[in-house]
Amino acid sequence: MAAETRATAERSAHPATPEQAAELIRSRRTINRFRPEPPPREAVLRALELARWAPNHHLTEPWHFYLIGERTREAIIELNAELVAANKGEEAARDKRESWSAKPGWLAVSCDHSTDELQAWEDYAACACAIHNLALYLWSEGIGVKWTTGPVIRDPRFYDLLWVDPDIETVIGLLWYGYPDETPETHRRTLDCSLVELP
Numbered sequence: 519m520a521a522e523t524r525a526t527a528e529r530s531a532h533p534a535t536p537e538q539a540a541e542l543i544r545s546r547r548t549i550n551r552f553r554p555e556p557p558p559r560e561a562v563l564r565a566l567e568l569a570r571w572a573p574n575h576h577l578t579e580p581w582h583f584y585l586i587g588e589r590t591r592e593a594i595i596e597l598n599a600e601l602v603a604a605n606k607g608e609e610a611a612r613d614k615r616e617s618w619s620a621k622p623g624w625l626a627v628s629c630d631h632s633t634d635e636l637q638a639w640e641d642y643a644a645c646a647c648a649i650h651n652l653a654l655y656l657w658s659e660g661i662g663v664k665w666t667t668g669p670v671i672r673d674p675r676f677y678d679l680l681w682v683d684p685d686i687e688t689v690i691g692l693l694w695y696g697y698p699d700e701t702p703e704t705h706r707r708t709l710d711c712s713l714v715e716l717p
C-alpha cells in the first residue's frame with residue numbers, strides 16, 4: 519500500500535467499535551448520588567480538553583469552563599441555600615445544603631454572548647455539544663455527571679462568585695461530577711415517536 523493511502527486508511531480507522539460507541543452513549547446517565555471521593559483533576563482536564571472538540575459553527579469556540587474550588591463551592595452552596603430558604607423555608611434549605619455538600623466535583627460552563635441572534639443560538643448548541651463530549655468522556659472513565667440549570671446559576675451573585683461578567687458570558691450550567699454511588703435507570707420513547715421519513 520502506498521504511504522499516502524496507508525496514512526488515509528489509518529486516519530479513518532475508528533478508535534471505538536460501533537458497539538462500544540453505542541454502549542457508551544446508551545449507558546451514560548445523569549448521576550444524582552456520588553461516592554464522596556473526588557475524581558482526579560487530570561481526568562477532568564482530559565475531559566475538558568475533549569469538550570473543546572465539539573462542533574461549533576464558524577469556529578467561535580464560545581465555551582468557558584470554570585473549575586470550582588473549595589471556597590467557591592461553599593459560597594455557591596450558601597447562596598443556593600439562601601435562595602431555597604426564601605422560596606421553600608429553612609428545612610428545605612438545610613436539605614439542599616446537605617445534598618449539595620455531598621457533590622464531589624464542581625464546574626460551571628458559560629457561553630459567550632453574541633449580538634447576532636442566530637450566532638447566539640448556534641453558540642449555545644455548540645456549548646451543549648461540548649458538555650456532552652465532556653460527560654461522555656468522563657463516563658468512559660467511570661465518572662458520572664449531572665448538568666444542572668437551577669435558579670442559582672441565574673443569580674447575579676453566582677456570576678460574581680465565578681468572576682463572570684454577565685454582559686459578556688451566560689452561565690449555561692453547573693456540572694457536578696464524581697464516581698456514581700447509584701446509576702439510575704431511565705427510558706426513552708421509541709424512535710418512531712421522533713422519526714419522520716420523507717420520500
Ligand SMILES: Cc1cc2nc3c(=O)[nH]c(=O)nc-3n(C[C@H](O)[C@H](O)[C@H](O)COP(=O)(O)O)c2cc1C
Binds near residue numbers: 546548704
Ligand atoms: C440543558 C439541561 C439542563 C438540565 N438541568 C437539570 C436540572 O436543573 N436538574 C436536574 O435534575 N436535571 C437536569 N438535567 C438532566 C436531565 O434531567 C436528564 O438529562 C434527564 O432526566 C435524562 O436523564 P439521562 O441524562 O440520565 O439520560 C438537565 C439536562 C440538560 C440537557
